[in-house]
Amino acid sequence: MARTTSSDAQALFHSLRSAYTSTPTSLKIIDLYVCFAVFTAIIQVVYMAVVGSFPFNSFLSGVLSCVGTAVLAVCLRIQVNKENKEFKDLAPERAFADFVLCNLVLHLVIMNFLG
Amino acid sequence: MARSLEGFLVLIVAALVYSSAVASVFQPISDSHRSVALELFTPLEGSFSSLAETYEALRTFEVLGIDKKTDINTAACQSVLETLGSSSSALKDLFYALKVNGILKCEIKKDVFEGVTSSLQATVSSAGALLDFYYSVGGLVIIKDQTSKDDLYLADAEGVFGSIKALSQSDGRWRYNSNNPESSTFAAGLALQALADVVSLSSSEIDQSLIGATKNDILKLFDSIEKYDDGTFYFDEKLVDTHEHQGPLSTTSSVVRGLTAFAAVTSGSLNLPSGKILGLARFLLGIGIPGDAKDLFNQVDSLASLESNLVAIPLILSLPATVLSLTKKDSVKVKVNTVLGSNAPPLTVKLVGVFRSGSKDTSLVEGQELKFNPESAVYALDALPKSVDVGKYTFVFEMVLHDPDHLNLYATGGQTQIPIFVTGLVKVDSAEIAVLDSDLGSTETKKIDLSGENTVSLSANHLQKLRLSFQLSTSLGHAFKPHQAILKLTHESKVEHSFVVGSSGKHFEINLDFLGLVEKFFYLSGKYNVQLTVGDAVMENSFLKAIGHLDLDLPEPPEKAAQPPPQLLDQKLRYGPKAEITHIFRVPEKLPPKELSHAFLGLTLLPLLGFLIGLLHLGVNLKNFPSSSVPAMFAVLFHLGIAAVLLLYALFWLKWDLFTTLKALGFLGAFLMFVGHRILSHLASISSKLKSA
DSSP: OHHHHHHHHHHHHHHHHHHHHTSOHHHHHHHHHHHHHHHHHHHHHHHHHHHOOSSHHHHHHHHHHHHHHHHHHHHHHHHHOTTOGGGTTSOHHHHHHHHHHHHHHHHHHHHHHHO | OHHHHHHHHHHHHHHHHHHHHHTSOOOOOOHHHHHHHHHHSOOBTTBOSSHHHHHHHHHHHHHHTOOOHHHHHHHHHHHHHHHHHOTTOOHHHHHHHHHHHHHHOOOOOHHHHHHHHHHHHHHHHHOOSHHHHHHHHHHHHHHHHHHTOTTOOOTTHHHHHHHHHTTBOTTSOEESSTTOOOEEHHHHHHHHHHHHHHHHHOSSOOOHHHHHHHHHHHHHHHHTOEEOTTSOEEOOOSOTTSSSOOOHHHHHHHHHHHHHHHHHHSOSOOOOOHHHHHHHHHHHHHTOSOSSHHHHHHHHHHHHHHHTOSSOEEEEEEOSOSEEETTTTOOEEEEEEETTSOBOOSEEEEEEEEEETTOOOOOSSOOEEOEEETTTTEEEESSOOTTOOSEEEEEEEEEEESSGGGGGTEEOOSEEEEEEEEEBOOEEEEEEEEEEOTTSOEEEEEEEOTTSOOOEEEEEETTOEEEEEEEEEOTTSOBOOOSEEEEEEEETTOOEEEEEOEEETTEEEEEEEHHHHTTTTTTOOEEEEEEEEEEOTTBTTOEEEEEEEEEEEOOOOOTTOOOOOOOOOOHHHHHSOOOOOOOOOOOOOOOOOHHHHHHHHHHHHHHHHHHHHHHHHHTOOOTTSOOSHHHHHHHHHHHHHHHHHHHHHHHHHHTOOHHHHHHHHHHHHHHHHHHHHHHHHHHHHHHHHHHHO
16 A cells, blocks of 8 residues: 555656646746745745744735745746636736736835835 | 021011012112212223223213223223224214213324314215214214314205204104115104204204204104103104114113203203103113113213203102101101202202002191201101001102292102001000810910910810910001911921911901811821911011910821821922933844844845756756847846836835835836837747747
């Protein structure tokens, strides 16, 4: 039973990886970017857990900046993905423009909140 | 304690008597003015700061009869010579130099005077402003007096008179020059002085219609005179915010100088009411002794011009003492002097009436004539009128001049009212203190002698009453109601209670019902010291006496009874320095060690590094970057624009506020939209071409 599970898991991972290699490079970049943002956020949360939340607005803006960009990047990924039929008619350039605009607005708010 | 309190009481009484007495008693110039003048006009290292100040000092000394000339002589004459000899001296300095010389009589050569005379005459003929006329004509008059040059005349005296007169206003005030619409009372005084000088410099008679018009101006000026309740008159500027504001004293003294100078050179009466001249003199004397050199000069100089003026010489009725004691049998003494303190012409002083202050009833005495003592120049009434008792009175005096010709020369102002305090001993009789039962059955009554020492000891409980009674009567047997009649009970713990003793006629009585006072006494049983105060300004035997003590037995306090107020331990503690105030500031938040924060800063950079390595791993390239020049330029601009916006955000965080940031962001955003749209649509068109291909 245990063997089957581990081999099944191995098979599952293998298939996932082979499926992922076929993903376009642009989507991989976005994935990488999302990971980068999430990890930065995690490090800040750890810092908060170790030190305390004294300049709380600074902590919030730091974490929300990361999480916000990550969410926006995910949205971009959804729109850019060619498999996604829903956004078939949407040009990726248009999606990128949205992404840039949203990021600028988000960071304006973040900067205002940073103190 | 009691002794010091008594002393304090006497002080208050003295202050009261003094303050109410000076209110409308005017004393002529006296020796105290002389000593103050010497103090105020002290030259610094032998000389004054300006010629004007030198003149003010010399003139004040001259009027007061102080001989200080030798001290000031050398330095002042030196300065006079320099000013008169120099051709560039200001007109004002020339004027004051001549005035100083008029008093000091420095040795000045004839040709110097001639030079000054010709320059002053040139100024007069070209002058247009009031001050120019005042200084130049005034200077010429002084030169004429000093050099006894009888041929010194103004070429066109009537013309000069006319041009000064042209500056006058319809209300009797004057303008400083024809361009300035503001008129001033102070300037009117200067103008009258200048006009008087012009008249004395005129070779022929000035047209009487001009003189008449000026007299009319003076009458109109006196319509604007201001008045206090005690019969003093003064002039004041109507406009307070003029360039060089003059106070009531300098304004009044300017008008007085001008008026007397003008009256001296013109013939015929001015028809001014003599009461107003007397009122002006009273105003000038009512100031007392000024603490300022300029004020003292103004007061003394204008009083000197009133002393021998041709309008009306004010006579001042004054009393050496306005507090008269019945026990010392003081007599009413009255002095009549001119303003500078010289003796008055023969006259009779009558005591017309004596009124109790506050009541307007009939006079207590008939008209009585005061006896004149020629040696001391004092008018005296041997004894106070019999009907005058202890109290505050208003005495009304009247001066009657003997010589009917003097009536037009002197201003006596009719009747003069003077407040007088009559003090005396007040009899204190039949004083007794008693403790009564509530049914009015007296348990113990003790007589007390309020003129001597008393040590009465009483005891009472809360169901009993304390009664204190005494009688006050004046030496004439009238009832007397003092300012203060206060009974004070002081507990051992220094808690004090004061009660006002009420009166009906001569009889003073107070009843303390302890049942109603238990709460006020804070249920404090024990020994109370009893003290009685009777005091008044006119009562010579005002007293504060300890009567004895009272043992009071009060019930136990209920639970919710009020606590006696905390007693102030010491006057020093009350008024001494308070404890220092220490401020508590907000404690700063605990911050982590710097190393830890820096380590985490490095850690947050790690994912970025990972991101870049990942990018390299994926084999990212910039092959899609447009190669042709125009789109490449747009692409570069697009990225630069984003960088600029991020830089703007950094600036916002570091020092700008939201509004500046948003303004800049508006422009940057528009630019970014434009280039972004261009580059992205270009990329889109390429990809769509690829697709269709």
